[in-house]
Structures are given as C-alpha cells and as structure tokens.
Amino acid sequence: MSAVSMASAPKSKFPEYLDGDVLLILSSTQQFKLHSQVLSTHSTFFAQEIAAKPAARLTAQARRDHAAAYRFEYVPTSQPDGIGKWVRKDLNSEGRIPRNSMPLMPDFANGTASNDNPTHKAWEWLFGIFYNREPAFVNNGLVAIVSEIIVLMEVADSVGSTDHVRDVVDLTLLRQDRLLWNSIMNNSVAWLELGRRVRSPTVFSEAAIHLIGQWCTLPENVKEQVSSDLRPLIERKADLLDLEKEAIEMRILGHYPQFLLRTAAEKPGRPSYANDIYMWMSVSFFRQWFAQNVSDDRTRRAPDGGLNFYTALSEGGQAYLSHTDFQEFHRFFPMSIKACHVVEANMGVFKEDIKPLVEGLMVENTHLKRADCRTITWLTCATVERDELPWQTISADAGNEGRTGDQSLQNLYAELDKENDNAAMLAQHDRNKKLRKRSKPAAAVAPAPAISKPTSSTSTSGPARRRKRLRVIEDDETEDEFGDGSGLFVPEPTKHHNGDRMDEAE
Template sequence: MAYQTESDFPTFANGDVAINLGAGQRYVLHAETLRRGSKFFAERLTEDQTPVPAKKGKDVQRIRWRFELVERPAADDTGPGVLEMLELNDKGHTVPHSRRCPPDVENGKMPNPIYDHYRRVLGALYAFTFDVAADDITEVLRDVLGLIEVGEYIGCVPMIARTIDLALVSQGVTLYRSISGNPVAWLSLSMRVQSEIVFREGVIHIVGKWNALSDQEKASLPAAAHEVCERKHTILDQAKAQIEHDIVKHYPPELERCADDGTRAYNRQNYGNDILNWLAVTLFKHWYAAALVGDKNRHAKDGGFWLYKVIAEGGDAYLTNVDQGAFHKRFPMSVKGGQVFAHHLSCMKEGVKQYVEPLLVNHSQLDVKAEGVKYLTCTEVNKHDLPWYVRDTTPFGGQPSNNGGFDEGIQGMQYYEEEYDNEDLYDDEPEPMPKRIKHTH
C-alpha cells in the first residue's frame, strides 16, 4: 500500500472500509491499517465477514466493509457509543434491514465531542499525532477520558497513549496539584494509558494519604495499582515504626558514662552535675510519649506528618517557652538554671532531627510546602514498580533467571526500598513526531 499522507485523511481514494459516525462524519480507510493497529477491526475485517470480492484492476473504489456508529452518547455524556459492522451484498451495498446511524441535528449546538475523539483515534492508526484540549486541567481530563474510551473500545490505546501522556505532563504544576487532590482517580487513569509520571505521582500521594482514605476508595483502585500502594505503605509504615523507636531510645551522648574502651566512670557527683540535662530529657520524653499515646504518630490520619514535621523543625515548633514555663511552675529553678535547661532541651531537639529528616524528603513533582500538603511524600517509585514493566531476566548468553522479583526491605533508618539499578524512570529519548491532526474544537 502506498504511503498515505494526512491530507488524504479521512477519505482515502483507495480505501476499502467505510465508517459513518453521523453528522457528516464519514471515513474511507484501509483494512490493512485498521487491522494492524486495532483489535476491534482485526476481529471484524476478515474475508469470511464480507461478500464483497477483493479489488481488481481499476476497481479501486469498492468498499468491502461498512461500519456505522449506531449508538452514541449525548454531547454532555461520555462513552464510545456502539460501532457496528453493516451487512452488505456482493455489490458492497447495505442490505435494507441493517441497523443505521441515528440522525444528529446540531441546530447551532456544540458538536458532539465523540466525533472529534474518533477522528483523532482513527488518525493515530496512521501514525498521525493529534492535539489535546489544553485550556485547563478539567477540559484536558474530559478530552483525555473521551479519547481513552474510544481507544479502549476499538483496542488501540498504545497508539494514543504517548500523545495523551505528553498532553497531561505539559500541564505541569496544574496536573500535579490535581493529582494530589484526587490521587485515586488519577492513578486509575494512569493505568489505562500506562503513564509513568502520573502513576508515580498517584502512588506517592496515595501512600501519603493512606490512613485517611476510606476502604471504598482503596478498593476502587485497579488490583495491580492497589498492590503497589499497599506494599509501599507497609514498607513506609515499618520504617516509621523503627524511627519512632529510635527516638524513644535517644539520649544526648554527653550523658553516657561509658568510655570508648568500654570502661565506666561514674559517681553520684558525676551524675548530679548533669541534673538539668536529665530534666530536659525528661520533659522531651514526656512530650513525645504524650504524642504517641495520643496517636499523633504513624497511626494518625496524616500518617504522623505533624509529629515528624515539628520534630524536624525543632526550635519553637514544639515545647516552646510557654510550655517550659508550665514545667518550671512545677519544677522551679533559678534564671541561670532555666537558661541552662533551655540549652539542653534545644540540644535534645537537635539530636532527634536526624531520625525524621528522611521522612520529610519530597519525591513528588509538587512543591508540597507551597501547596500546604499535610502528609508525607517521601515514597520512591521506580521503574520496577510499574505494573506494566517487564524486566528482562535473561542473563547475557544464558537462560532466563529463576528470580522472578526483587527482595525489598528496610536497612537501618532507611524508609525507602533499595534501588536495584540506576535506571532513570524518564530516560527515554523523545521519538520524532510526525504531522499533527489539529483539534477541531
């Protein structure tokens, strides 16, 4: 078949498949191209499903298959409608009893978007790229969903996925803000077009919000995505438990009474010199115990975000001068003693920062501080976490490995999964873009 240009689309002179969507939207395309790119057409464009003989000689305009959109959603609704193959006689004419496309009288109204969705998806089968509505994220999402529904219906999502992914990512912070607001819906969408960036963002925000999500929201996730999120949450929760335990065990090193060689040097006077330091430790541990008992730790709806955040900030973020004043009402001391006490408390706060700082790392594309996000976004999502990622386990010159996965765990204070290689999640070079089908509304 000769190379087809965009200028010939959508009615090729030598096409053998006619598609009528209604409202004057008629296509004459090639069975070979449709079979190659669409599961829907591959199952229907067979020799045993048409009585029309193949083209011969100058008979280049004979239509061998006809399709009509016999059902379509309302202009303000979604869905691909029903594309049905018509019964033909041996001349290529439709038999009288065939179901036909219902009339669509626009009368000045906005045209049904389904026509434009079909136009762009069918064009993608010819490797023509297309535009996606880009005025705002709501319009982008509506347009993308329409394209996905048509793509899923005719079985050609891989042909349109890259363009959709690029259109979403081009929204920048608007997209990332929208994902943080509704990560469940966006994660489900990412599975339909295999968008690495949207999937990654969705998992990060879902894991951060895990304790606040309802069982119904979690159950609505695709099974493969749910497995990834639950696994990431479990890993993070185990790390937080270890970190909380490490804080409980923390003491300022100057209070220890064991020398480097293991010998111990202590007496009552020696301990007595550190009484104000011990009082500062006592106040901190009392405050921390109250936070744990009050479920402000990893069991909280925010996943412990508030607790870890104030510990990481230190200073006046918690146990302020007012709080210390209340302590001194019960345990009064001189002005100088109060100053020494405050210094030791400040050192204690500085000493525990190290434990929670990894939890406050942001791996999302969103500026969580500027957006006021109040949950953790420290989850790492690697290429191996993508449900559609297939790892080549065949050794060079050998047989496939029996190792079907990767061992995961936490080592020491690390809250994240080990990186098994340094593959960049987004290291693919962009493919050359062919001519573009313009978005018509």
C-alpha cells in the first residue's frame, strides 16, 4: 500500500471504530460506533438487547461502507437530573432505519451547542472504560470529582455496568489520598451514604469503620442521620466490637503466668508455691488496678471506647503501673529493696503476657492512622466484608448475620467454661487417686487422713505409744520429707511385722 493511500485511509479509534457493528446515537452532535462483543461483555443491558433480536442482514455494499448492524438511540428523561434510556432501532439491509426515526433534539444551550452536559460526558467516559480508557475527571477539588463520579455511576447502573466501573472510581478517589481520608474521618455519615451511591468498597468501608468505632458515644441526632437500611449494619458491627472487648477483658482478668501453673504429678506444696509469692503480689496489684479502671469507666465504657486503656495494655512497660506507682504501693506495704525490684520485675513479665491479648483491638483497618492524625480517638479495628456491602446480593439468611456473629462469641464463653469444668474434674480425679494411694490396702471405710485410736487387736499386743503431734512444715523443710506438701505432717498407718506393731517413724 502506498504512502498516499495510507494517509487517506480513515482512522479507526474510539469513539468510532470502522469495524464497529453497533451505532449509538447519544445526541445530534455525538455518536459512538462500537463493537457488540465489547458492549455485551461490559453491560447486561446491551447484552440482553443484542441477544434479543438478530442483527440486520447487510448487503455487500453496506458492509464495504462499514455500516452498523445494530442501532441504539438515547432518549433523555423528562427529569432534570434523571438518566435516560437507550432504545434499539430496527435496520434494513442497507444499515438504515426503514422509516424516519423520531428526530433527536439538538443539545443546545442559549443558542449554542453544549459540550458540557454532565450526562453525555458520563456516557462517553463509560464507553471509554469498556475500552480501557481512563476518564478525564476535572481535578478542581474533591467535591467536583465526587459530583462527576456520581453521574458516572448512575449511567453505569442504568445499563448494568457498575462492576466494571467500580475499580476506576476507587482508583480515582484513592488518588486524592490524605484529602479523601481526612474528609471521610470528619464526615463519616455523609461518606457512608456517598460510598454506597458510588459503590466504592474502599470509601464505604472506611466510613463504616470510623462510625463503628465511635458508635456507642455518638449523639442520637448523629445516629439518626444514617440511612435506615445502613444503620442495622453499623449497629451490629458496633455490638460485636463491644462483645469482643468484653471477652478480652474477661481473658485478661483470668490470666495467670504460665510458670505459676502446676500439675498434680508434680506434688506441689507450700515450699513450691513460696517461690511464686512475688508474682502473686504482682497479679493481685494488677487486678486491683484493672478493677479500678472498670469502676471508673475507663475501659470499654469510656468515651473513647477504651482506646487509651487498651493502648496502654498493648504498650506495657511504663505505660501503666509505672515505677512511681510501685513506690506509692511500697509506702503502705514496705519491703526490702531487693524485694521491691523483684515485684516490679515480675509485673513486667506479667505485662508482656497481657500484650498479645489486646493485639486485635490495636489493628488499624483505616487508611488514616492514629500516628498521622491525633484526632482519631476511637478504635478502628472493625472490618466490613465484601458480602456485607449494601449493594451486594443479600441472601435470605441476611437477617441472621448479626445473631451468627453474636453466637460465635457466646460459643467462646461456653468453651472457656467447659475448659474450666474439665480442669476442675481432672484436679478432683488426681486428688482422689492420691488419697487412694495413701490409704491402707485393707481399709474399707476409714477416711483419710483421720487418725483413729488403736483397735482392740492392736491394744492387746502391748501398751500404745504416744503419737507425735501434727506439726507444720517450716520454710527450711521440703515437701518430700513430710507428706503431701499440704502444710500438715500426717503419720502413716500402723503396720505389723512379725507380730510387732510398728508406729510411724520418728
């Protein structure tokens, strides 16, 4: 092909492709010639319309002239801000309508053709997105961008193309970065509704997380601004967060350092437990401090939802129960200098055990972090799953979602209770087994460790020797020397050997 013929060849590009088989008449001054396969892939409306009736059977001359086999005309709505509809027109073999179509109204404004119609601009952007063309939003601030995005989403929704536009909208909003996140944080209620309108998972989730974190402390008039169909989601998530905080507080109050735990096989006694006295003092001191915070409503009932309290627990160290607090404690309960250091060191170990318990509450699922914005005084650990977004298909069991979430925490409580019951049963079993080993083989009903007087058969063998008085094990004695480590010396039962009675060892 010569250079002259190549230069004279018509161009094939958006919005009019030479091989396009669908002609879309938007107005008297704007039209598109696109591909039916592309439209059917990106729009449920066009897919149904194209499949409903076969394409026009074009003549050879019409095909050489690149005539379209489908024709759609846009019919505006009578409402000022409404979105019109596309109407398919029948074509003859020449690619023309068989009779005169209703003439399209020229898009004039004050006698001049208008190229600033926001709806027409949105249609051009939508069809461009089908061909991977990015919309040219006016970068005159967040308000202008959002206004254009809303119109784009409305036209996309009218032809069933929202799924293909959502990522473009998200990307456009994300480019606003900190300006967007600050706006969502300061006006979460408005952005929650806006995120639903533009169907942006990022924007909707960001606004929802901010609302969930401060829902319990928001004034009622602010809560009433949330749409009635969105409020149940926020309330359910806020209740789940509150239950999670309650469960974590229960775990903290019931926590014991691992090295304090014993098993019955170890035969623990007072000498063994005496080594843990400083840790028990630390546990007692911590629980007194924790109870005081609960009493003063500084935990989950605090105005900040417990943010400062849980943050202190996650930081540990000197964030709470500092060295100054211990000095005040020892002013009323004096101890040696070494003992003071040991108690404080044990508290440090206990604080490290507490940190993992509150890790989940410290997660920040918002783009704007507390380190960058000190005005965020609430927890942002909530999550909004994709199937919880309001524009997703809601199953028949949607009403049970809240109860399902609540039940999961109730099951957690039940599991904890079951573990405690099993531990108690195991401890009782070990105690019974231990008592059976210490009892006489031939004993039938004699309860241990009661001490009875010698029977008549034993008294006839000779005068009974005076029994030793029970005595408490001292700190310098070991449990292996005396009994079971319970603090009492229990004499062994009387034994007979070759007719001679053997009393307990001196």
